[in-house]
Amino acid sequence: MTLAPDPPADSPPQAAQPTGASRPVRPASWLGWLTTTDHKRVGLLTMATAMVLFFLMGVLALLMRSQLAQPGQNFFGSSMYNQMFSIHGSGMIYMVMTPFAIGLGVYLVPLQIGAPAVAMPRATLFGYWLYALGAVLMLSGFAMPTGAHADGWFSYPPMASSTYSPGDGTPLWIVGVFMATVGALLMGWAVLWTALRKRARGMTMLRMPVFTWSMIAATLMVIGAFPSLLAALVMLAVGRADPTVFDSNAWNIGYQHLFWFYGHPVVYVMFFPYLGAVGEVLAVFSRRRFFGYKGTVISLLVFAALSMSVWGHHMFATGQATNDYYSLTSIALLVPAGIEYFALVGTVLGGRLVFRTPMLFALAFIPQFLIGGLTGIMVGTPALDYHVTDSYFIVAHLHYVLFAGSAFGLFAALYFWFPKVTGLMLDERLGRVHFTLMVIGTNLTFLPMFGLGYLGMPRRVATYPEWAGFGLLNLLASIGAGFLAAAMIAFALNLQQAFRRRVPAPADPWQGNSLEWAAPSPPPRYNFTTTHPLPPLTSNAPLLDARMRQGRHRAPHRTPNGERA
């Protein structure tokens, strides 16, 4: 179905057709949204769906933290707790951080390269449907008498087989995750193809913004790694029909290989786009060009390639992996990661910093993600991993990467592009409240977990006895979760206020560098218009170039949004 324009006012009402089958769909109606082929709307649908799920999965996290706040508590019962950590983890990875990242790409990549549309718009929309329906299926497990899937986000057999996990939760999980993954593949292809083939004249590869490059690296990994998850899910499905498949060790360990061949690259799919967004934000609010652009582009690609060879580091304790090899490739990742950090820090070091909300989140990303990265080297070291794997140390590590890192990047992106996307400004004061509570909550929640893992608390335990001595650190973590809840309330309030107060946003509220800031806010159907044409494509920061050209003729240090110079 394609979008038809509204019928002219004088066209006759189609009374002859009682079915109404040929009535055109109004773009503003809900059906108009669900059948849209505008990349901006598909991107928005994806991000909005992911945002709703982000809140829901966060509620599950709060419930878990309330049970773990004190030793010996088990008011949900372990079966319910197991469903909660499984759906929280699966939801956050398959249905929140991955789709949001790709949705951001669907929205922004065409704008950033000066294209009027995304490649394969219908496939992109279909990808969104698959994702949304997959999420609904996975969650509908909670409505089943046996409950939702309860074997974690990686669902190792034989635990996930029909013998040990009977009921409908796991099949729903398999189908839901399968659909969402096919959806991500379709959208990933579209984004990659857009960046490679749909660039405006003059937009060379090395004039693409860092964010677009990060999407290229991410979607390359999507294409290389996601099919492996599909294969693993098929294997699980077969094993549920015939559980004797998993009587054989070869299939159990084989599943782990297939899964992690997907499972590690996906971590970078949930990281690169947010890193790219942070790069853009840092450059804009440092009032300069992104530092170390070429090195970053190369390192992103090297990173993506290397990421396909590290999967076995999730299997150090299986006794069935070549640990020294996977440890080598994992530690080698510090080289491209180090280059990227050099660029981030270098951008700030030579900047002229303006502390708006997006910048605050981007700045906090740097040290917080670094904790995730540095502890990543530790868990990539077999001699340390034997002790800390499958413990709360891992829970801490993965949340530092995904929450203290990627989610901060997500909020940096959200505060940064919200005016562009909606044409409305968010409130700066509420943004700061959100940010402050987030920083306190994140570190209070996840820092103690490193200690818990070191002391011997396994992950995925519904409760723990008092004599184990985990009480105090768990209490701290749960108090931190309270701060996070408050932070998310401040954020929700900010969104609600923005739509109520409707403070209009100009085309370029921040003095942006890349092309999307040349389009109106929100951009019209085909992005660039005669009143807002593409500027000359002179570098990866064409708008900055244009301001510099103008600045030579005008007085320096006068900025439109009244910032103190």
Add this chain to the structure above:
Amino acid sequence: MEQRRVFAQVLTVETVIASVVFLLVLTALLYSLIRRRAGAGVGPSPRSERPRLEVSYLAALVVIAAGLVVYTASANDWMHPGGDAQAAGRGGGKAAPVEVDVTAFQWCWKFTHPAPGAHQAARSGHGPDARPAADAHHAAEAHHAADGGHGSGGAHGQRSDGARAATTTANCRDGRLPTLVVPTGRTVRINLTSLDVIHSLWVPALRYKMDAFPDHTNSFTFTVDKEGRWIGRCAEFCGDRHHAMEFWLKAVSPEEYDDWVSQHQQDGPTGGAAA
């Protein structure tokens, strides 16, 4: 406690490196926040690349990564004295290690200490390594379980031809945890398998864990150098009572250990100790 010693050393080294990196980045950030804020009156740098600096930095990163790889791979080696051959039971030289066959099941553990000599018999094919009923399909592979019994929920069978192996198990409920008894100072080899799903044997005090797979036996060795009792846990999610799947590791003197084994050979399997 080789693993514990190596762990402590590697953790110290990597923590020091990580702290230095973290502090460097933090200092650079704090410096920028103060000296580079818009109010400080400096303009942004026009340089968007420092190729020389970037290349030497790249070289430094490569050197650091290579050093870390060599160091941590050696550490992995130190953790496994005797290497894989030793763990798999082919190691020559030193006195034969004390063997314990560990079977994980939903949701507890069974520890079988074959009588000295029995293990070799089992290996060479004379031992009763067939297992009954539920896991009959595993029988083709030679398991080390000299005791034919296996249990769920703490049930355990008795071998008919006399108690040659000492076995402990429990049901991990109401504080009834099984105890893995080992002698101090001697190398202990654990042969680890599972009856149902994947579990993982973790003794935090040893700083080591190893997964227990069905249809597969993993082996590792360790040595405890002082007497004492430490908690062990299941570290791989295995279902509803995963959180309660604990055991005690108890190290006693070699003489006491021998007494314990011969006593329990007569007694048959014993139950758990209270927490």
